[in-house]
Amino acid sequence: xxxxxxxxxxxxxxxxxxxxxxxxxxxxxxxxxxxxxxxxxxxxxxxxxxxxxxxxxxxxxxxxxxxxxxxxxxxxxxxxxxxxxxxxxxxxxxxxxxxxxxxxxxxxxxxxxxxxxxxxxxxxxxxxxxxxxxxxxxxxxxxxxxxxxxxxxxxxxxxxxxxxxxxxxxxxxxxxxxxxxxxxxxxxxxxxxxxxxxxxxxxxxxxxxxxxxxxxxxxxxxxxxxxxxxxxxxxxxxxxxxxxxxxxxxxxxxxxxxxxxxxxxxxxxxxxxxxxxxxxxxxxxxxxxxxxxxxxxxxxxxxxxxxxxxxxxxxxxxxxxxxxxxxxxxxxxxxxxxxxxxxxxxxxxxxxxxxxxxxxxxxxxxxxxxxxxxxxxxxxxxxxxxxxxxxxxxxxxxxxxxxxxxxxxxxxxxxxxxxxxxxxxxxxxxxxxxxxxxxxxxxxxxxxxxxxxxxxxxxxxxxxxxxxxxxxxxxxxxxxxxxxxxxxxxxxxxxxxxxxxxxxxxxxxxxxxxxxxxxxxxxxxxxxxxxxxxxxxxxxxxxxxxxxxxxxxxxxxxxxxxxxxxxxxxxxxxxxxxxxxxxxxxxxxxxxxxxxxxxxxxxxxxxxxxxxxxxxxxxxxxxxxxxxxxxxxxxxxxxxxxxxxxxxxxxxxxxxxxxxxxxxxxxxxxxxxxxxxxxxxxxxxxxxxxxxxxxxxxxxxxxxxxxxxxxxx
Numbered sequence: 001x002x003x004x005x006x007x008x009x010x011x012x013x014x015x016x017x018x019x020x021x022x023x024x025x026x027x028x029x030x031x032x033x034x035x036x037x038x039x040x041x042x043x044x045x046x047x048x049x050x051x052x053x054x055x056x057x058x059x060x061x062x063x064x065x066x067x068x069x070x071x072x073x074x075x076x077x078x079x080x081x082x083x084x085x086x087x088x089x090x091x092x093x094x095x096x097x098x099x100x101x102x103x104x105x106x107x108x109x110x111x112x113x114x115x116x117x118x119x120x121x122x123x124x125x126x127x128x129x130x131x132x133x134x135x136x137x138x139x140x141x142x143x144x145x146x147x148x149x150x151x152x153x154x155x156x157x158x159x160x161x162x163x164x165x166x167x168x169x170x171x172x173x174x175x176x177x178x179x180x181x182x183x184x185x186x187x188x189x190x191x192x193x194x195x196x197x198x199x200x201x202x203x204x205x206x207x208x209x210x211x212x213x214x215x216x217x218x219x220x221x222x223x224x225x226x227x228x229x230x231x232x233x234x235x236x237x238x239x240x241x242x243x244x245x246x247x248x249x250x251x252x253x254x255x256x257x258x259x260x261x262x263x264x265x266x267x268x269x270x271x272x273x274x275x276x277x278x279x280x281x282x283x284x285x286x287x288x289x290x291x292x293x294x295x296x297x298x299x300x301x302x303x304x305x306x307x308x309x310x311x312x313x314x315x316x317x318x319x320x321x322x323x324x325x326x327x328x329x330x331x332x333x334x335x336x337x338x339x340x341x342x343x344x345x346x347x348x349x350x351x352x353x354x355x356x357x358x359x360x361x362x363x364x365x366x367x368x369x370x371x372x373x374x375x376x377x378x379x380x381x382x383x384x385x386x387x388x389x390x391x392x393x394x395x396x397x398x399x400x401x402x403x404x405x406x407x408x409x410x411x412x413x414x415x416x417x418x419x420x421x422x423x424x425x426x427x428x429x430x431x432x433x434x435x436x437x438x439x440x441x442x443x444x445x446x447x448x449x450x451x452x453x454x455x456x457x458x459x460x461x462x463x464x465x466x467x468x469x470x471x472x473x474x475x476x477x478x479x480x481x482x483x484x485x486x487x488x489x490x491x492x493x494x495x496x497x498x499x500x501x502x503x504x505x506x507x508x509x510x511x512x513x514x515x516x517x518x519x520x521x522x523x524x525x526x527x528x529x530x531x532x533x534x535x536x537x538x539x540x541x542x543x544x545x546x547x548x549x550x551x552x553x554x555x556x557x558x559x560x561x562x563x564x565x566x567x568x569x570x571x572x573x574x575x576x577x578x579x580x581x582x583x584x585x586x587x588x589x590x591x592x593x594x595x596x597x598x599x600x601x602x603x604x605x606x607x608x609x610x611x612x613x614x615x616x617x618x619x620x621x622x623x624x625x626x627x628x629x630x631x632x633x634x635x636x637x638x639x640x641x642x643x644x645x646x647x648x649x650x651x652x653x654x655x656x657x658x659x660x661x662x663x664x665x666x667x668x669x670x671x672x673x674x675x676x677x678x679x680x681x682x683x684x685x686x687x688x689x690x691x692x693x694x695x696x697x698x699x700x701x702x703x704x705x706x707x708x709x710x711x712x713x
Contacts, residue, residue: 001304008426009425010482010483010485010486010489011373011429011482011485011629013489014058014376014377014380014485014488015373015376017058017059018056018057018058018198018376018379020055021057021059023291024055024057024067025068025681027048027067027565028048028052028053028054028515031046031048031069032559032563033556033559033560034046034133034312036555036556036558037129037552037553037555037556037558038074038130038554039555040548040551040555041074041128041129041535041536041538041548041552042074042538042539043072043073043074043077043130043300044072044073044074044076044127044129044130044261044535046069046070046071046072046130046133047069047070047072047357047358048067048068048069049068049069049070049296049357049358050066050067050068050294050357050602050649051066051068051401052067053068053357053361054069054360054361054364054365055364056364056372056375056376056379058376058379058380058383058565059071060383060492060495066291066292066293066294067292067293067294067295067574067639068293068294068296069293069295069296070296070298070336070338070355070357071122071127071130071134071161071295071296071297071298072130072298072299072300072334072336073104073126073127073130073297073299073300074127074128075101075104075125075126075127076100076101076104076105076126076127076299077299077300077301077302078095078100078299078300078301078302078337079099079301079302079303080301080302080303080305080306081099081303081305082095082096082097082098082099083095083096083301084096084102084113086342086351087459089342089343089344089456089460090307090354090454090455091354091454091456092340092342092349092351092352092353092354092456093337093338093351093352093353093354094113094114094347094350094352095113095114095350095352096112096113096114097112097113097114098112100114103125104125104126105118106118106123106125109349109350112352113350114350114352115350116341116349116350116351116352117339117340119161119297119298119299119337119338119339120157120160120161120297120339120340120354121161121162121297122134122135122161122162122295122297123297124531124534127297127299127531127536128531128532128534128535129531130533130534131528131531132527132528132529132530132532132535133528134162134295135524135525135527135528136525136528136630150164151167151168152166152167152170152287152509153165153166153167154166154167154505154509156198158294159340159341160294160296160337160338160339160340160353161294161295161296161297161338161567162294162295163292163293163294163491164292164293164294164295165291165292166290166291166292167285167287167288167289167290167499168287168288168289169286169287169288170285170286170287170499170508170509171285171286171287171697172283172284172285172501172506172509173283173284173285174283174284175506175510186483192520192523193523196523196526196527196530197623199530200530201526203530203533203534203537204533204537205273205532205533205536205537206536206537208547209533209536209547209548209549211547212547212550212553212683213532213536213549215682215683215690216549216553216683218694219553219682219697224392238327242568249411265320272288279492281500282500282501282503283500283501283503283506284499284500284501285496285498285499285500285501285506286497286498286499287498288497289501290497296338296355297338297339298336298337298338298355299336299337299338300334300335301334301335301336303336305335305354305454307354307453307454308329308330308335308359308453309330311326311329311452311453312326312329312330315413317415318413318416319416320368320412320413320416320421320680321362321363321412321413322366325362325363325366326635328362328680329359329362329363333358333359333362334358335354335355335356335358335359336354336355336357337353337354337355338352338353338355339351339352339353340352340353343460343461344460344461354454356452356453357467359453360405360452363409363452364405367408368412368421368422369421369422369423369424370420370421370422370423370424370428370429370432371408371411371412371421371432373424373432374429374432374433374436375404375405376405376406376409376622376633377429377433377481377485378401378404378408378433378436379401379404380485380487380488380508381473381477381484381487381488382397382400382401382404383487383488383491384475384484384485384487384490384491385473385476385477385484385487385494386399386470387491388487388490388491389469389472389473390466390469393469395465395466395469397466397641398461398462398463398466399462399466399470402458403440403449403458403459404436404440406449406451406452406458407436407439407440407443407449408436409452410439410450410452411435411436411439414439415435417643418432418435420432420435426482430481430482433481434478434481437474437477437478437481438478440474440533441474441475442473443459444459444467444470444471444474445471447459447464447467454656474543494504494678500562525677536548536549546684549683550680550683550684553679553683554676554679554683557675557679558676561672561675561676562672564672565672611646612648651695651698651699651702652695652698653698656695656698656699659699660699660702660703663699663703671703671704674700674702675700675701675704678693678696678697678700679697681693681696681697682694682696682697
């Protein structure tokens with residue numbers, strides 16, 4: 001019998017790996033900010049989906065996390081009447097083009113059906129601002145200025161869009177065989193730049209939009225603070241520099257009139273990986289850690305899907321999912337179409353697939369407590385015993401975590417009366433995981449796992465031998481569900497941080513590393529500015545006559561500031577529980593009071609100097625000779641460092657620094673409103689007023705961030 005202490009330790013280690021990380025929270029926040037701006041422009045939207053969106057990730061130590069983004073077009077929607085389901089697999093479909101806006105349909109297959117190629121990239125025919133943002137995010141950054149850590153970013157076609165992978169310290173072996181001809185790189189660059197020029201001639205950004213867009217770019221540079229440090233700050237500075245240079249190149253913001261119906265797509269060839277299972281033509285590379293982002297272009301469905309109506313009828317009397325969740329899925333949830341080949345008799349030209357991501361997130365958020373832990377266990381089995389077993393015989397494991405998730409949905413519905421679901425004891429987890437394993441084993445024997453929302457069989461295309469191997473793995477797990485978690489940690493310890501790259505990808509990396517990807521980054525930014533111009537031009541005019549850019553910025557600012565207020569309230573409530581104990585320990589000190597009244601400024605070098613200028617109770621000493629001397633010392637020492645000189649000069653020199661320090665302690669409950677009003681003034685001020693208002697805005701940004709203990713700093 002297994003030692004309970006051993007099992008508890010294994011489970012604790014496993015569930016710790018599944019905890020939400022800072023990057024997960026940041027990606028969720030970024031999506032909220034992006035959508036706040038997109039709401040002004042139309043119906044384009046971005047959704048964080050997959051395990052990150054569900055907050056059910058399980059990572060290796062070398063994995064800094066991944067994120068799946070669903071990019072929804074605002075130009076074309078698919079009425080349910082235009083959907084033609086594939087025979088015996090209604091998860092997959094074809095889309096009839098009749099009655100759709102042909103400006104956004106491209107070339108029809110057989111003069112009847114939409115081409116799936118339109119959703120295999122973030123095509124300008126269907127996307128505007130989202131495409132611009134996606135281009136910036138995937139811009140190659142091969143190095144971090146001033147840092148020794150090297151980042152290499154690769155984009156590659158995936159089955160459903162674009163897979164973007166970032167490696168830290170990627171090192172390619174055998175580089176001698178990868179050298180390109182002396183003129184090959186120049187020829188490739190010239191081809192891309194020629195296409196960009198033709199795209200630029202098709203777009204003209206409105207003068208007022210262009211002016212505000214430039215101010216937004218300058219405003220982004222204002223928000224650099226001395227406590228923003230580390231490798232990400234270096235990368236952000238690099239990208240900010242690239243944007244500034246791209247604007248000076250007069251990219252898409254000041255182009256002449258042209259054919260506005262032109263929707264040419266510039267393709268940046270990153271990786272051509274058509275032979276995933278072959279070693280021919282590959283070179284090995286090693287890395288320290290890895291992070292990924294998947295961008296999945298999608299079309300919104302207009303109308304009620306028959307499979308959702310059937311789902312609602314099926315679960316009408318079930319105890320799970322909860323009735324309110326079913327109603328939300330039926331009445332509020334959006335459904336989408338993505339490009340994916342059917343597993344049986346695929347038609348690559350016209351196959352699409354239904355996407356139930358948002359409904360699945362709702363279900364996952366409302367799983368019984370034990371079911372969430374079982375899902376993590378099932379993922380551990382996939383990454384542990386399943387991987388070891390399939391690797392040992394040289395076969396690829398076709399069993400996906402989606403199958404595990406679907407099995408849990410079904411068992412929660414069918415076996416909702418089991419008491420184990422609503423408890424989190426080790427015994428309850430053991431009972432629940434056995435229920436799921438028995439269900440999944442039954443599906444494997446029947447060679448059928450029904451999709452939770454449609455009649456499709458998720459095992460279509462999975463070889464019988466692979467199902468037999470998966471069944472053997474489940475038999476092993478059933479004999480000791482908790483013991484088999486150890487296989488996950490065994491595989492983790494043996495994990496090789498290696499990747500195989502085809503020669504074309506490796507050559508591209510070597511080429512980009514010559515200048516840190518600077519030239520290609522500029523080309524991508526040019527491309528993104530053109531898309532931004534298209535997005536601004538497509539949007540309805542602001543009733544007040546103001547540029548649409550102003551409304552976008554203010555919406556994003558409102559979202560950010562509101563979240564900051566909520567976080568500050570939560571932190572204050574959390575800290576209040578520690579105040580009494582802190583005062584008890586320090587009867588003659590104001591440690592507890594200091595922590596509550598003024599968060600200690602972060603300990604970057606210049607911030608330490610700022611802390612020295614602040615008294616123990618958080619107030620700034622001013623109005624005395626000693627204070628003036630300390631300010632002089634601060635400015636003198638701060639100016640010795642590049643970041644210090646930049647910061648002091650950025651906020652208006654000595655006078656600006658004094659104003660910032662004096663107001664740090666004077667922050668009141670309306671600090672967010674004051675910052676927001678200053679942003680609006682900067683966006684709307686006259687050209688001759690811009691330098692003065694810019695200094696004021698820089699100081700307000702510095703005051704706001706220095707006075708708030710903020711994780712984004």
